[in-house]
Amino acid sequence: MTLTPTPGQTVGPFFHYALPYDGDRDLVPPSTPGAIALHGTVYDGAGAPIPDALIEIWQAAPDGTVLQQPGSLRRDGWTFTGFGRASTRRDGTYAFSTLVPGPTEDGAAAFFAVTVFARGLTNRLFTRAYVPGDEAALAADRLLASVEEDRRSTLLAVADAYGLRFDIRLQGEDETVFLRFPGH
Amino acid sequence: MTSQADITAEITAIEADYQRSGVEETQPRRDYPPYRSSILRHPTKDLHHADPETIELWAPCFGHRDVDPLEADLTIQHSGEPIGERMVVTGRVVDGEGRPVRHQLVEIWQANAGGRYIHKRDQHPAPLDPNFTGIGRCLTDADGGYRFQTIKPGPYPWKNHHNAWRPAHIHFSLFGTEFTQRMVTQMYFPGDPLFALDPIYQTVTDAKARERLVATYDHDVTSHEWATGYRWDIVLTGSHRTYMEPQPASTDRDDA
Numbered sequence: 093m094t095l096t097p098t099p100g101q102t103v104g105p106f107f108h109y110a111l112p113y114d115g116d117r118d119l120v121p122p123s124t125p126g127a128i129a130l131h132g133t134v135y136d137g138a139g140a141p142i143p144d145a146l147i148e149i150w151q152a153a154p155d156g157t158v159l160q161q162p163g164s165l166r167r168d169g170w171t172f173t174g175f176g177r178a179s180t181r182r183d184g185t186y187a188f189s190t191l192v193p194g195p196t197e198d199g200a201a202a203f204f205a206v207t208v209f210a211r212g213l214t215n216r217l218f219t220r221a222y223v224p225g226d227e228a229a230l231a232a233d234r235l236l237a238s239v240e241e242d243r244r245s246t247l248l249a250v251a252d253a254y255g256l257r258f259d260i261r262l263q264g265e266d267e268t269v270f271l272r273f274p275g276h
Numbered sequence: 277m278t279s280q281a282d283i284t285a286e287i288t289a290i291e292a293d294y295q296r297s298g299v300e301e302t303q304p305r306r307d308y309p310p311y312r313s314s315i316l317r318h319p320t321k322d323l324h325h326a327d328p329e330t331i332e333l334w335a336p337c338f339g340h341r342d343v344d345p346l347e348a349d350l351t352i353q354h355s356g357e358p359i360g361e362r363m364v365v366t367g368r369v370v371d372g373e374g375r376p377v378r379h380q381l382v383e384i385w386q387a388n389a390g391g392r393y394i395h396k397r398d399q400h401p402a403p404l405d406p407n408f409t410g411i412g413r414c415l416t417d418a419d420g421g422y423r424f425q426t427i428k429p430g431p432y433p434w435k436n437h438h439n440a441w442r443p444a445h446i447h448f449s450l451f452g453t454e455f456t457q458r459m460v461t462q463m464y465f466p467g468d469p470l471f472a473l474d475p476i477y478q479t480v481t482d483a484k485a486r487e488r489l490v491a492t493y494d495h496d497v498t499s500h501e502w503a504t505g506y507r508w509d510i511v512l513t514g515s516h517r518t519y520m521e522p523q524p525a526s527t528d529r530d531d532a
Contacts, residue, residue, distance in 0.1 A: 095372055095511045098488050099303050099480045101462040102311075104447065106395040110385030110411040111449060137316035150455045152331050162339030165381075165413075175336035196330035205332050205455050212313030214304040214479040216459055220326075235326050262317050272323035273332070273456040275372065275514035 097276075100215035105144055107209075108179060112146075115167035117178035119151075119190040126154070128255025130204065130221065131187035134180050136212075137263030141184020145210035147260070148177045149188060149221075152202065156194035192223055192256075201229040201236070204249075208260060208270075217270040221249045221258040235271075243269050278312075278437040280473055286310040287478045294481040304479035311475040312436050332455045338381040338415060348414035350386075350426040358408035360389025360427035362503040365463070365491060368420040371452060372514030376420025383449040384424060385411045391430030391444075400432050425503065431470055443470035443477060450510060457512040464490045465506070 103111075120127050134145040151174050152158050164173040174193075178186040195202045204221040222230060230236060236244055246268045249256035261268050287310050294301065306318035351358055369377040387393050387410060390402035394409055412424050429444045445462040452458065464477065471477055471486070480486045488511075497505020 094514070095370065095374055096302050096485070096488070097372060097511045097513045098459075098461060099485050100459045101304060101447075101479070101489065102314075102476060103449075103460045104462075104476075105397060106387075106393040107385065107447070108397075109393070109395050109409070110447070111383065137318075137320075140316075142317070148458070150331060150334075150336055158331055158334050160334065160337040162337050162341045164336055165338060165342035173336060174331075193331075200330070203331075207455070207458050209460055210317055212311070212315075212317035214306050214308060214311065214314055214318070214476070217319065217323075218326075218456065218458075235324075235329075239324060263320055267319055267321055269321075269324050270319050271326040273326055273328050273513075276456050 102211060102214050103146060103209040105211045107146060111177065112179050113165055113177075117176055117186070117188045118167060119174070119176045119188060120172060121169055122189040124191075126191055127189050128192060129187050130190055130249065130256050130258060131185065131254060132257050132259040133184045134186065134208070134210070134260045135184065135262065135264075139264065141180070142210055142262070143180055143182045143184055145180040145184070145186070145208060145213075146177065147180070147186045148175070148207040149190070150175050150205045151190065151193040152196050154191045154194045156196045156202070158196060195226070195229060199229055199232065201226060201233040204258075206258075206260075208262070210262070213262065217262075218273070219260070219268055219270050220247055221256070222247055223256065224248055224251055239269055280437060280439055283310050283437045283440070283475055284473060287472075287475060291478070291481055301480075301482050302485045305481060308475065308479045311479055314479070328454065328456050335380070335451050335454050335457070338451075339379070340415070343381065343413045343415050345414070348412055348424050350408065350410065350412045350424065353409050354407040356407040358388065358405050358427045360405075360408075362425070363428045364423065364425050364497055364499070364503050364505045365446065365508060366421065366423040366497055366505070367507050367509040369416050369422060369450060369510045369512065370420050371457065371512050376418070377416055377452050377512060378418050378420060380416050380451050380453070381413065382416060382422045383411075383413050384426075384446050386426065386429040386446040387432055387444075389427050389430050391432030402430070402432070428465070428504070431468075436475060441470050441473070443468040443474050448510065450512065452512040459512065461510075462489060463508050466490055466493055
């Protein structure tokens, strides 16, 4: 049996009192040893920051383990669940406090799975934020290899003083590469 | 300011083009100019094919630690009864193969009976209801079922064009068994006269697909002298994970 999926719809302008929750963006408390900021700005096609976007991340643990731990909605401060949600601020920026995900298999490139929602965006978008540094793993990554070279950098987080920076551009010259999964 | 007639003409032209194309669409168009806010907020390049890998083949896990069962009742969050038509909305969340999405998070949010959100950006001069916040959460049961008790939301005006009104709707946020199934959508009510006029509902260009966003009135869900009942089943995009894959480590679920 194959069923036709229900259509998506925009998250709209009024999600802020519903979807954000205390601790949503802190996968670990920022004071945790090894904690980094995964942060960036979400831009529209005119280069203006988007103040009403919602970003979600889903990631492996630093040792590459895929977790199935409840507790993302009621953080206890020490359980790492791998899921986080951050609404953009008035200046279009978002930030998570998290740990750097490890490769899930030997030699694999580590990445954050990222979902983007926004007012004006009629259906969610998926992308990946790859962890920089392991050049061999990144060079061997199937998805990165399949992307035109001049767009590949849109999938790479950039190390900075706070941790990792990952800007998202919904439209335009340097538009982020968004993903279509087969059957989705 | 653009008139409803102008917007309706744009909607009609897009749908006519769609029908001529003969290629079935089941999801909304991201490039849909009648919804003005979409113009600068849709990708112009094709989405890039990706085979889901590792983390993408799993979804975040939520349990009873995360969600209080009382959060599924939006009518008991304050000291008094909210104003409006008390209603129950229930249904199942399944994947593209019809398999139930078990013990997974469903989040909803909505306007009150007067069409007003508690959100500070909502300046529609309809009354706030001190007994209604309009947010709910639940975990699906072992059969993928969910159930909320709430108040029927009202339609409300918005600024897309002159005299623009949204059909009454409830926002739904859904997770599947893998991250690629994550979605946010809106549930509508049968027979709403605003459907044809609404450029958000109409972002789905296919009439049959639009109907998948509309709940069904179900008298078996309606309860005697208490609440009306609606049923709405949700199908997530197909699941790729096979049952041959190893289980991940540390499955300390508290909702098993």
